[in-house]
Amino acid sequence: MRILIVSAIAEPESFGGQMLQEAVQRLNFDGHGVTVSDLYAQRFPAVAYGNDFPDRENTEYFALEREQAHHYKNGTLPAYIRAEQEKINAADVIIFMAAIYWMSPPAIMRGWIDQVFTPEFAYGKGKTFENGPLKGKSAFFAMTHAGLLGAADPSGVPFKLDEMLKALHDRPLRYSGITPLSPLSIRPPYYQNTIERGIAIDEICTQISAHVAKAEAIKNTAPNTDKPKAFPLIHINGRPGVGKKTVGQILAKQINAAFVDNHTLLNPAVTACGRGTEGYTRVVRKVIEAVFEELQHTLQERPVVLTNCLTAQIPEHGLYYKEIEALAKKANADFIPVRLSADFNENARRIVTPARAKNHKLTDADTLKQLYNDFTTIEDPNNFELDATELKARQAASAIKRHIKAKGYDL
Numbered sequence: 001m002r003i004l005i006v007s008a009i010a011e012p013e014s015f016g017g018q019m020l021q022e023a024v025q026r027l028n029f030d031g032h033g034v035t036v037s038d039l040y041a042q043r044f045p046a047v048a049y050g051n052d053f054p055d056r057e058n059t060e061y062f063a064l065e066r067e068q069a070h071h072y073k074n075g076t077l078p079a080y081i082r083a084e085q086e087k088i089n090a091a092d093v094i095i096f097m098a099a100i101y102w103m104s105p106p107a108i109m110r111g112w113i114d115q116v117f118t119p120e121f122a123y124g125k126g127k128t129f130e131n132g133p134l135k136g137k138s139a140f141f142a143m144t145h146a147g148l149l150g151a152a153d154p155s156g157v158p159f160k161l162d163e164m165l166k167a168l169h170d171r172p173l174r175y176s177g178i179t180p181l182s183p184l185s186i187r188p189p190y191y192q193n194t195i196e197r198g199i200a201i202d203e204i205c206t207q208i209s210a211h212v213a214k215a216e217a218i219k220n221t222a223p224n225t226d227k228p229k230a231f232p233l234i235h236i237n238g239r240p241g242v243g244k245k246t247v248g249q250i251l252a253k254q255i256n257a258a259f260v261d262n263h264t265l266l267n268p269a270v271t272a273c274g275r276g277t278e279g280y281t282r283v284v285r286k287v288i289e290a291v292f293e294e295l296q297h298t299l300q301e302r303p304v305v306l307t308n309c310l311t312a313q314i315p316e317h318g319l320y321y322k323e324i325e326a327l328a329k330k331a332n333a334d335f336i337p338v339r340l341s342a343d344f345n346e347n348a349r350r351i352v353t354p355a356r357a358k359n360h361k362l363t364d365a366d367t368l369k370q371l372y373n374d375f376t377t378i379e380d381p382n383n384f385e386l387d388a389t390e391l392k393a394r395q396a397a398s399a400i401k402r403h404i405k406a407k408g409y410d411l
């Protein structure tokens, strides 16, 4: 998932500052792509003045909403606002992170909302709620506070975060089509020692991670009715050396599909940083995000064949698998999973080729044996199970093509 954290936390060393850093790390580790709008660091100008809008539509007096609509349509909103709108467009989930100031988000965050959720970008005539332009995205607040949640003040009014945020959940979130998730909150331990602080940060970040997983589930089950049906995304998952690339290439040629082999996505990171380094994960994420963005468009033109070696035992592999399913959903394409297998001896025979070594691939039968013992490829109830032990690559590709055709595609 692509996550935008809008942070109104001024001090990196504060509890909130550390919560932000830990959340970014954890979400990245979970396999998401995270962008942060750090409003204090950006010195985000949270107040709209008339002279931010030269070349007025209404020359008589300054009417913010009218000028926002006019300048949005003309692409002449201030650059710092357009930049934030682009970040929202690119995000699946928005996390608002801040301390509670007088039962509200801090002014800088309110100012960000006022200025960024402009007409035409976030709402418009006939474009609200179910038809809101930002439909399909989720958002939630993660806030620190000093008071006791649920405790009543002398007039008997209890302090409840969801009630405090009700107005913002309704407008602009629901109004623009965004699904608000229940807010999260934490009261930093008062006289903090490092251990207490660490436990509290861990607690809130675990909740943040779980909320993002919830947002992902909502996104994956939402029907995509806006787009015309795209071409299918065929995903071939199998162990190293089983023949995914050869079969995938032949299939792609047969059905005029784009072919994306998993090593194509990984090799830039291997070359730039080497496997297992911090940079490796960063580069892989960037490549995947960029390529997936493009594949959404490709799927409108022709099928895509994607190969992978994703195992059931590694949680990140499961998350990546979901990301691929989400890519299909977003493009309004059918996701057609294929699991390609072969018995161990045949697989071990296929793995030892000079061409594989040249492409940074596994060529060692002992390691393959270990992989057979420790890992299985991902189960998917929709898998087309293809045992290619006795099949030539061309026969395996034809079997997959028949399977796709049986789903009603004339390819």
Ligand SMILES: Cc1cc2nc3c(=O)[nH]c(=O)nc-3n(C[C@H](O)[C@H](O)[C@H](O)COP(=O)(O)O)c2cc1C
Binding pocket: 014, 015, 016, 017, 098, 099, 100, 101, 102, 103, 104, 143, 144, 145, 146, 147, 148, 188
């Ligand atoms: C201007 C201001 C207003 C505040 N209003 C509230 C409030 O209404 N309710 C509350 O529980 N805490 C309130 N607080 C306390 C902050 O929420 C608290 O200090 C902060 O969440 C602690 O996080 P930190 O350690 O990361 O700074 C307020 C603090 C400030 C500075």
